[in-house]
Amino acid sequence: MLEVLAVIAIVAYVIGRQLLGEPLRGKRVILLPLVLAVVGLTRLGGHGAVRPVDVALLVVGAVIAAAIGTGQGSMMRLRDRDGGLWGQMPARSLWLWAALIGSRLTLMLLASTMGAHVAASSAPIVLMLGINRLAQAAMITRRAHRSGIPFAQEKDGSVFLGGRLQELNSRLAGLTGTPSKPSGPFSSSHPSSPSGPSTPTDPYNGPTTRR
Numbered sequence: 376m377l378e379v380l381a382v383i384a385i386v387a388y389v390i391g392r393q394l395l396g397e398p399l400r401g402k403r404v405i406l407l408p409l410v411l412a413v414v415g416l417t418r419l420g421g422h423g424a425v426r427p428v429d430v431a432l433l434v435v436g437a438v439i440a441a442a443i444g445t446g447q448g449s450m451m452r453l454r455d456r457d458g459g460l461w462g463q464m465p466a467r468s469l470w471l472w473a474a475l476i477g478s479r480l481t482l483m484l485l486a487s488t489m490g491a492h493v494a495a496s497s498a499p500i501v502l503m504l505g506i507n508r509l510a511q512a513a514m515i516t517r518r519a520h521r522s523g524i525p526f527a528q529e530k531d532g533s534v535f536l537g538g539r540l541q542e543l544n545s546r547l548a549g550l551t552g553t554p555s556k557p558s559g560p561f562s563s564s565h566p567s568s569p570s571g572p573s574t575p576t577d578p579y580n581g582p583t584t585r586r
Contacts, residue, residue, distance in 0.1 A: 415504070440506045448515045
C-alpha cells in the first residue's frame, strides 16, 4: 500500500512540474527514470515465482508504457531558455497519463483472472513508470538534439552528456550516409553545400577544394 501511495505522489509531482514547465536537466530526464526501472525490476521477485504468463503480461505492459511515453515526449513543448532546454506539457497530455493508469489497472485485473500473481501485484507499477519515463526521455533527447538545444545546466554548472550526443549523431550519420546537421541556435555545423556539381563554399574560410 505504501508503494502505491509513493508512486501516486511521484506521478502527481511529475505531472505538476510538467504542466507548469521546467528546465530539463539531463540527469533528471535520463538517470532518474533509469533508477526507477532498475528498482522496479528488482522488486518483482518479492511477490512469488515469475511464471510465463506473468512475463507475457509484463511485456505487454512495458510496450504500452513505452508507447505512451514516446507520445508524451513528442507532445512536450521544447524551447531554448537561457541557453538550455526547457519543456512544458500541454493540458491535453493528461489523457496520456489517464491511458497509462487505465492500461495498468486493466492489466492488473486481467492478470488476476489468469492467476498471474506477480503481474497482478503492485510490484510492476514502479517498473512500468520507469519504462514510461525512459521512453519519454529518449524522445525528448532526440528532439532536443535535432534542434541543437543542450540540456539545462546541472546545479554544479555542468551539462549532462555535453557534446557526446553530437559525436554519437555524427557517427550514426556516417554509418547511414545521411548528413548530421542539427538545426537551431546551437548548431555547430556550417551550412550544407548546394546540390549539383558546384564547389562547396565555407562562409568563413573561403572555397574548399573537392578531392
